[in-house]
C-alpha cells in the first residue's frame with residue numbers, strides 16, 4: 413500500500429494512528445493496515461508555519477498544518493490548505509507535494 | 521501516599537546558560553555536580569545517589585556518566601523525560617533516601633546546544649514524531665504548541681494579549697535574574713508586534729533553545745542541618761503520564777487527574793501558595809497548569825492572568841526568575857529550572873527578585889511531545 417495507513421485491530425476493532433506494534437486498546441498484535449486516504453474527520457485546530465527546522469521546507473513557507481480527529485477515532489497531523497478553519501469537516505488524501513504524506517481537504 | 525517527612529532538597533545550582541556551546545552535555549552535567557559539591561562541602565564519594573536528565577548526552581545515559589565523572593553511586597535514575605524531570609527526580613531521590621537506598625542524591629539536568637543539536641533532537645525526538653509529525657514541515661514543538669494554542673483560544677476565547685501579559689511579566693522578573701539570557705525589557709506592544717513563527721504563536725511565545733544545567737541535592741533533614749544547609753521540605757508530589765488520551769487536543773494535562781491528591785497530601789490549598797513555578801515552554805501550557813492545579817477554573821486562565829500581577833513583587837508571583845521564556849531552555853534543564861528557582865526563593869536566597877514571605881511554593885513540570893501532546897506532567901508543593 414502506498415501512503416500512510418491506519419491500523420485496525422482484528423481482535424477488538426480499535427483503529428489507531430500513528431502505527432504501533434500493538435493495539436493501544438487491547439494489546440493484541442494482529443493489526444491490519446487500511447489507507448488513511450479517504451478517511452473523514454473534523455479539523456480540530458490549524459496553524460500556519462512561518463519557520464521550519466529543515467531547509468527543504470523553507471521555500472514552501474508559510475505552510476498550513478492541522479490536527480484532524482477522524483470519525484474512526486485517531487488524531488492525524490497533516491497538511492491543511494489555507495481555506496479551512498477549525499471545526500471544518502474534512503477528508504484525508506495524499507499530499508500533492510509527497511504522496512507518502514497526508515493532506516486534508518474540505519468535504520463537499 | 522506516604523509523606524516525605526524529614527527529607528529535604530537543598531543547594532540549588534545553575535551552570536550559566538549559553539546560546540551555543542562547544543562543550544558536550546557531560547561538561548555541563550559535571551559543572552553542575554561540581555557546584556553541588558562546592559555548595560554543600562561534601563566530597564564526591566559522599567554522593568551515593570544520582571538522578572540525571574539529558575537529551576544531548578546520547579548515546580550515553582546516566583550510567584555512562586558515573587564513569588565519566590568518576591562516581592560510584594549505589595542509587596541511579598536516568599530520567600530523559602524533559603520538562604517533568606525536576607519534580608520526578610525529586611520524588612525518586614526523596615523515596616531513595618527515605619528507604620535508605622542512598623544518603624545523598626545529586627539531581628542534575630543539562631544539555632549542550634550547537635548549530636545542529638536542536639534540529640537533530642527534533643528530527644529523532646520520538647518514533648511517532650519522526651514518522652507522523654516532523655515530515656509535515658518540521659515545525660518541531662512550535663507547530664505542536666501552535667495547534668494546542670489555537671484550540672485553546674478557540675475554546676476559551678483567550679487572546680494573544682492574554683499570553684503576552686504572562687510573557688511580559690516573566691521578562692520583568694528576568695531583569696532581576698543575572699542568569700537569564702533574555703533580560704532586555706519587553707513591552708506588550710513588542711510582544712504583539714513580533715514576527716509570526718507558527719500562528720497563533722509569535723516570536724516571544726517560543727522558548728529559545730540554549731545550553732546549560734541545573735541541579736540540587738536531596739538528603740535527610742538532619743544531614744542537611746549537620747552540614748549547615750538550608751533545606752526545603754517536600755509537602756506533596758505527583759506525576760502522571762499519557763493522561764486523558766481520548767481528548768482530541770490537549771486542553772488539560774495530568775495535573776487535573778491528580779491535583780486533589782496533591783493538595784490533600786500537602787495539607788494546604790492553592791490559596792496558601794506564595795509563589796508558583798510552571799513549565800513555560802509556551803505560555804498556553806502555563807495557563808493549563810494554573811487551571812488544572814486549581815488556581816483558577818478551567819478556561820479561566822486568561823482572565824486570571826488579566827487579574828493578577830505575575831511579577832515576583834506582584835499579587836501572584838509566577839516564574840520569578842523569568843522562566844524558560846526569558847532564561848532560555850537548556851534542554852532537560854528546562855525541567856529543573858522552576859524547581860531550583862523555588863528552592864532559592866524558599867531559602868531566601870533569590871537576591872533582587874526575592875518574593876517577600878516566601879513559605880510555600882508550587883512547582884509543576886510538563887514534557888515530551890511524543891506525537892500531538894505532552895505525555896508527562898508532574899507537580900510538587902514545597903515548604904520553607
Ligand SMILES: [Zn+2]
Pocket residue numbers: 421422423424425426435436437438439440
Ligand atoms: Zn485491540
